[in-house]
Amino acid sequence: MTSQTQPDDKSADSTRATEMLSGAAMVIRALADEGVEYLYGYPGGAVLHIYDALFQQNKVKHVLVRHEQAATHMADAYARASGKAGVVLVTSGPGATNAVTGIATAYMDSIPMVVLTGQVMSHLIGGDAFQETDMLGISRPICKHNMSVRRPEDIPYLIKKAFHIAQTGRPGPVVLDIPKDMTMPNQTFAYHYPAEISLRSYQPKQQGHSGQIKKAVTALLAAKKPILYAGGGVIMGGASNELTELAKLLNLPVTNTLMGLGAYPADDKQFVGMLGMHGSYEANQTMHHADVILAVGARFDDRVTNNTKKFCPDATIIHIDIDPASISKTINTHIPIVGLVQPVLTDMLALLKQKKKKLDSAALELWWQQIEQWRTVHGGRYDTTAALLKPQYVIEQVSKITKGEAYVCSDVGQHQMFAAQYYKFNKPNRWINSGGLGTMGFGLPAAMGVKLNYPDADVVCVTGEGSIQMNIQELSTCKQYGLGVKIINLNNGYLGMVKQWQDMNYESRYASSYMDSLPDFVKLAEAYGHVGIRVTTPEELQPALERAFALKDRLVFLDIHIDPKEHVYPMQVPGGAMNDMFLSKTERT
Amino acid sequence: MRHIISVLLENESGALARLVGLFAQRGYNIDSLNVAATEDPTLSRLTLVTHGNDQVIEQISKQLHKLIEVVKVSDISEAAHIERELMLVKVKASGNQREEVKRCADIFRGQIIDVTPATYTIQLVGTSDKLDAFIQALGTTPIMEVVRSGASGIARGEKTLAL
Ligand SMILES: Cc1ncc(C[n+]2csc(CCOP(=O)(O)OP(=O)(O)O)c2C)c(N)n1
Ligand SMILES: [Mg+2]
Numbered sequence: 001m002t003s004q005t006q007p008d009d010k011s012a013d014s015t016r017a018t019e020m021l022s023g024a025a026m027v028i029r030a031l032a033d034e035g036v037e038y039l040y041g042y043p044g045g046a047v048l049h050i051y052d053a054l055f056q057q058n059k060v061k062h063v064l065v066r067h068e069q070a071a072t073h074m075a076d077a078y079a080r081a082s083g084k085a086g087v088v089l090v091t092s093g094p095g096a097t098n099a100v101t102g103i104a105t106a107y108m109d110s111i112p113m114v115v116l117t118g119q120v121m122s123h124l125i126g127g128d129a130f131q132e133t134d135m136l137g138i139s140r141p142i143c144k145h146n147m148s149v150r151r152p153e154d155i156p157y158l159i160k161k162a163f164h165i166a167q168t169g170r171p172g173p174v175v176l177d178i179p180k181d182m183t184m185p186n187q188t189f190a191y192h193y194p195a196e197i198s199l200r201s202y203q204p205k206q207q208g209h210s211g212q213i214k215k216a217v218t219a220l221l222a223a224k225k226p227i228l229y230a231g232g233g234v235i236m237g238g239a240s241n242e243l244t245e246l247a248k249l250l251n252l253p254v255t256n257t258l259m260g261l262g263a264y265p266a267d268d269k270q271f272v273g274m275l276g277m278h279g280s281y282e283a284n285q286t287m288h289h290a291d292v293i294l295a296v297g298a299r300f301d302d303r304v305t306n307n308t309k310k311f312c313p314d315a316t317i318i319h320i321d322i323d324p325a326s327i328s329k330t331i332n333t334h335i336p337i338v339g340l341v342q343p344v345l346t347d348m349l350a351l352l353k354q355k356k357k358k359l360d361s362a363a364l365e366l367w368w369q370q371i372e373q374w375r376t377v378h379g380g381r382y383d384t385t386a387a388l389l390k391p392q393y394v395i396e397q398v399s400k401i402t403k404g405e406a407y408v409c410s411d412v413g414q415h416q417m418f419a420a421q422y423y424k425f426n427k428p429n430r431w432i433n434s435g436g437l438g439t440m441g442f443g444l445p446a447a448m449g450v451k452l453n454y455p456d457a458d459v460v461c462v463t464g465e466g467s468i469q470m471n472i473q474e475l476s477t478c479k480q481y482g483l484g485v486k487i488i489n490l491n492n493g494y495l496g497m498v499k500q501w502q503d504m505n506y507e508s509r510y511a512s513s514y515m516d517s518l519p520d521f522v523k524l525a526e527a528y529g530h531v532g533i534r535v536t537t538p539e540e541l542q543p544a545l546e547r548a549f550a551l552k553d554r555l556v557f558l559d560i561h562i563d564p565k566e567h568v569y570p571m572q573v574p575g576g577a578m579n580d581m582f583l584s585k586t587e588r589t
Numbered sequence: 590m591r592h593i594i595s596v597l598l599e600n601e602s603g604a605l606a607r608l609v610g611l612f613a614q615r616g617y618n619i620d621s622l623n624v625a626a627t628e629d630p631t632l633s634r635l636t637l638v639t640h641g642n643d644q645v646i647e648q649i650s651k652q653l654h655k656l657i658e659v660v661k662v663s664d665i666s667e668a669a670h671i672e673r674e675l676m677l678v679k680v681k682a683s684g685n686q687r688e689e690v691k692r693c694a695d696i697f698r699g700q701i702i703d704v705t706p707a708t709y710t711i712q713l714v715g716t717s718d719k720l721d722a723f724i725q726a727l728g729t730t731p732i733m734e735v736v737r738s739g740a741s742g743i744a745r746g747e748k749t750l751a752l
Contacts, residue, residue, distance in 0.1 A: 325652050328647070
């Protein structure tokens with residue numbers, strides 16, 4: 001093997017003698033050439049050659065998780081925070097199937113990821129060999145693309161192709177299945193990592209159509225009741241600045257989806273909050289009554305629109321999205337613009353500045369008065385005088401102590417919605433949650449992936465006593481790699497979100513929604529070598545948070561006992577319009 | 590409405606499974622499907638007959654486009670086109686039924702391609718409608734076996750679906 005030669009110098013390729021590498025070494029070398037720093041994974045028979053190649057170099061660092069699902073969420077969260085694909089390595093059979101939930105999670109939220117799965121030897125495929133599963137078949141409907149290696153010499157090209165597909169167009173996870181015989185250490189092949197590749201069958205659009213952009217600008221300028229509705233596409237598309245500039249230029253109210261939080265700063269007065277099922281009263285009202293909706297990198301998800309037949313009856317819809325299939329999928333779009341959100345918004349801004357026109361200011365003034373009135377209707381959202389700790393209050397305090405700048409990685413349930421509603425996200429890429437698939441168990445590994453890559457940042461995992469137990473074993477990984485994540489366990493002793501639905505729809509018959517025999521989370525954290533703090537009263541919260549965030553490098557598990565009866569409000573009334581909402585246990589619109 | 594969708598696909602393993610999987614996963618109909626390599630062995634040509642309202646057909650074509658191996662998609666039934674399907678039918682034909690079947694095959698410009706004392710095998714090419722009509726026309730003749738290729742199609746005039 002000649003793996004000692006200079007790895008980085010691509011330009012000198014032609015003059016240098018061709019490097020001969022084994023398939024296993026090529027896998028790792030290609031990752032290094034792609035600029036990958038961390039690989040998240042778990043070893044097993046089918047990938048042992050690759051692990052041995054990993055061992056023999058020091059460019060790509062491996063993070064050993066305790067369950068493959070966690071590896072996928074770590075890679076996924078890194079991608080959400082950085083915009084670059086995270087990389088996973090797992091063995092065949094159970095290793096690969098354990099990664100399935102994480103692949104589906106990334107797919108639903110359009111997150112770039114490259115997942116390398118081991119496979120049994122080529123000649124054994126199809127014969128029900130030990131630890132053989134058809135990973136291409138299993139992952140087909142839950143990834144952007146998948147491929148398998150047929151010849152070891154194709155490995156560099158296929159890895160480049162995987163990154164190319166994962167990170168361009170509408171991003172998503174790509175699975176590369178690698179039969180063990182493709183990585184034999186004693187067979188070497190010429191290594192060349194392509195700088196770029198182009199596929200004739202895959203040419204995602206970049207720029208938006210100029211005619212459509214003109215139409216959109218004209219429609220926007222004619223609006224009397226506009227709203228800007230921004231989704232996760234703005235975050236992954238790195239278009240937060242352009243979005244903010246556009247909103248400021250035209251004085252538009254802005255709402256973000258669950259995936260789009262942070263795309264527009266929450267502290268700004270033009271921000272009306274999140275929209276949708278648990279969106280703010282004013283966001284849902286503003287949407288419903290709007291005459292022009294500018295949707296940017298959002299997909300009119302059913303958790304946003306409520307009943308599509310009653311959705312925003314007066315609105316002309318402009319929709320900017322990289323994926324043509326997202327346009328007019330659930331809601332008919334009047335002015336579609338297919339392209340990357342960043343260049344499209346840049347073009348719109350240029351056109352608006354050149355036209356020097358603004359919206360009808362009298363109409364806009366009236367619209368803002370109406371919005372301000374909605375804001376006051378549902379101002380106080382929870383009981384601030386209660387003796388029991390309220391989850392909303394906890395999140396507000398976490399938001400304050402971290403100045404709205406922490407990376408907040410959430411699990412799934414009521415606590416997720418409270419975090420989305422009450423944490424003030426002022427920057428993009430800070431709110432990391434499984435919006436599309438709603439994967440309980442996502443939070444802790446996600447926080448780990450972020451903390452590893454951003455060691456100086458405050459990284460918070462907001463979770464519940466149900467969700468945290470879905471990947472609690474990762475506390476051990478945190479110890480191994482010194483990941484000082486702050487866990488905010490909003491412990492209500494219930495699968496709270498399930499309980500809420502049972503309260504509202506099943507006369508409070510709590511079929512399996514409460515948790516008997518919860519562990520002592522403080523002792524559990526300590527057993528893993530971390531710091532655990534229990535908080536049971538409002539008075540204890542502040543000092544506990546201060547202590548936790550002062551312990552910079554330590555993982556602190558805050559087990560916070562909150563009011564078990566709290567519900568998330570507003571909540572859209574099923575089958576209703578955007579603005580049909582329950583506002584509390586006793587009020588509705 | 591019935592639509593004939595033509596797809597140019599990378600001739601790679603897994604590509605067809607992905608395409609068929611898409612239809613199953615998203616609940617789209619496949620009335621018929623046929624596929625084979627083109628004059629360029631790196632490309633397959635696939636003709637798919639489906640039905641659905643305009644919105645569904647639009648989604649089908651967009652979702653097909655999204656598949657990485659799909660090079661081109663065209664709903665050829667949107668404009669002037671030619672559609673052909675091949676059918677092989679084996680029928681019981683003895684006594685005076687033999688003449689009857691032969692006459693029917695002639696009317697439809699079918700060919701009898703295999704004969705035994707008690708059977709005929711007829712080959713017929715045409716639109717799917719025409720093949721349906723032939724089956725109807727066979728009336729009481731006992732049908733033993735029917736093999737249909739599913740429709741293939743091509744645009745009329747100079748329009749092509751090629752690289
Ligand atoms: C893996 C998985 N299983 C089941 C669900 C359904 N589910 C959604 S929220 C929820 C309860 C979550 O409980 P907990 O983590 O304690 O959060 P809380 O709602 O109490 O804040 C359940 C079971 C899910 N989203 N993910
Ligand atoms: Mg709970």
